[in-house]
Amino acid sequence: MTTTAIQDEYSDDVSHCYGCGRLNQDGLHIRSFWDGAEAKAMFTPSPHHTAIPGYVYGGLLASLVDCHATGTAAAAARQARAAAAPAGPPPRFVTASLQVEYLRPTPLGPPLSLSARPTEIRGRKIVVEVELTAEDQLCVRGRVVTVEMPEELLRPAVASSPIS
Amino acid sequence: MTTTAIQDEYSDDVSHCYGCGRLNQDGLHIRSFWDGAEAKAMFTPSPHHTAIPGYVYGGLLASLVDCHATGTAAAAARQARAAAAPAGPPPRFVTASLQVEYLRPTPLGPPLSLSARPTEIRGRKIVVEVELTAEDQLCVRGRVVTVEMPEELLRPAVASSPIS
Numbered sequence: 001m002t003t004t005a006i007q008d009e010y011s012d013d014v015s016h017c018y019g020c021g022r023l024n025q026d027g028l029h030i031r032s033f034w035d036g037a038e039a040k041a042m043f044t045p046s047p048h049h050t051a052i053p054g055y056v057y058g059g060l061l062a063s064l065v066d067c068h069a070t071g072t073a074a075a076a077a078r079q080a081r082a083a084a085a086p087a088g089p090p091p092r093f094v095t096a097s098l099q100v101e102y103l104r105p106t107p108l109g110p111p112l113s114l115s116a117r118p119t120e121i122r123g124r125k126i127v128v129e130v131e132l133t134a135e136d137q138l139c140v141r142g143r144v145v146t147v148e149m150p151e152e153l154l155r156p157a158v159a160s161s162p163i164s
Numbered sequence: 165m166t167t168t169a170i171q172d173e174y175s176d177d178v179s180h181c182y183g184c185g186r187l188n189q190d191g192l193h194i195r196s197f198w199d200g201a202e203a204k205a206m207f208t209p210s211p212h213h214t215a216i217p218g219y220v221y222g223g224l225l226a227s228l229v230d231c232h233a234t235g236t237a238a239a240a241a242r243q244a245r246a247a248a249a250p251a252g253p254p255p256r257f258v259t260a261s262l263q264v265e266y267l268r269p270t271p272l273g274p275p276l277s278l279s280a281r282p283t284e285i286r287g288r289k290i291v292v293e294v295e296l297t298a299e300d301q302l303c304v305r306g307r308v309v310t311v312e313m314p315e316e317l318l319r320p321a322v323a324s325s326p327i328s
Contacts (some may be wrong), residue, residue, distance in 0.1 A: 016214050018221040026212035048190035050180045051258065052317050057182040058259045059227025089193060094215070094269075095222045100262045153216050153269060157230045 005031030006039065006071040011089040013154055019067035019085055031065060032071035036079065038117040039072040044056035056106040061132060064114060066095055069128040072116040073146040076126060093126060094153075097145040106132070106139040124148035169195035170203065170235040175253040177318060183231035192230040196246075198239035202281040204323040205232045209272055219269040225296060228278060228308035230259055233292035236280040237310040240290060257290060258317075261309040270296070270303040 005021040008031065015023040032039045043064055049065040073093035076084075080132045106112065113133045120127035130142035171184040172195065179187045184194040196203040207228055215221045237257035242249075270276065277297045282292035294306035 011195065012218055013299045016217050018213050018215070019223050023216075024212060024214065026210075027250065030320075032188075046190075048188060049182050050188065051182070052178055052313065053180050053319070057227075059183050059223065062226040062262060062264075066226065084311075092216075095266055096264065098222065098226060098262075100226075102259055102261065106213025106256075149216065153219070164175045 014092040030067040034075035041114040054157045069144035073126040077116040092149045093146040099143045101141045178256040203236040205278040208275045217298035233308035237290040240282040256313045257310040263307045265305045
């Protein structure tokens with residue numbers, strides 16, 4: 001397991017994500033750690049991240065699945081290209097499709113554990129499967145289709161970035 | 165179109181949702197308006213709700229789809245039962261499965277429009293399809309399987325509600 005989160009290695013211009021960007025001061029700061037085969041993350045929701053009182057909001061759980069999956073894709077892609085590519089920031093993946101199954105209500109309070117692994121790597125597309133547990137009980141399962149961010153997505157943002 | 169949001173009619177004990185609860189002071193306050201066949205909502209993300217700079221965070225978009233769909237399910241269920249049930253708060257639906265397709269990057273800045281309609285009503289389960297547009301362009305499509313909240317979900321929360 002690495003000691004640096006994959007999101008903390010993203011280049012500055014793609015580090016503003018509300019879910020996982022280190023440069024977003026108001027964000028969730030989801031951080032994923034890659035061990036060569038899968039990625040782990042821990043996250044403790046805030047009291048206001050409630051759904052029905054006592055349980056975690058489903059939109060937050062979807063956010064955790066989302067950012068942990070794109071981080072996993074970035075780590076897996078960098079590893080797959082390591083022999084051919086120079087060392088540097090990992091490639092940045094974005095989400096094309098997000099599927100989240102809420103298997104049981106997730107208790108609000110204890111830290112949540114996420115694990116994710118790539119199940120399909122094909123060119124610029126990586127499919128990632130995610131599991132989220134609370135107190136050792138599987139609560140949420142996710143499947144995320146990620147794609148490598150097209151370069152042109154950054155161009156219009158240079159002059160109009162909403163976060164300095 | 166009603167002038168009262170469906171979420172504003174939820175009973176107090178199920179109005180703490182981070183996405184749409186009127187009693188969650190830190191929440192997003194998503195509000196859905198039912199016209200008898202479909203529900204509409206508008207939401208303007210904050211500048212910190214960014215993904216790649218210039219675009220809306222996918223986890224927020226998933227949250228909008230989620231709460232707008234459960235609100236739609238509540239309105240549709242109340243309407244379907246109107247002849248048999250006394251007037252009162254709408255039933256509360258929660259999410260069993262959430263699927264979100266990100267068809268194009270959603271620009272951060274303009275208000276987002278959501279529309280949703282129930283496509284399957286079967287007992288306590290309602291399937292809702294959602295479309296989200298920005299500047300008249302379809303950006304996100306969602307499909308949400310909702311189920312009516314089991315009564316027992318409220319019991320453990322009475323003594324330990326994280327939000328007063």
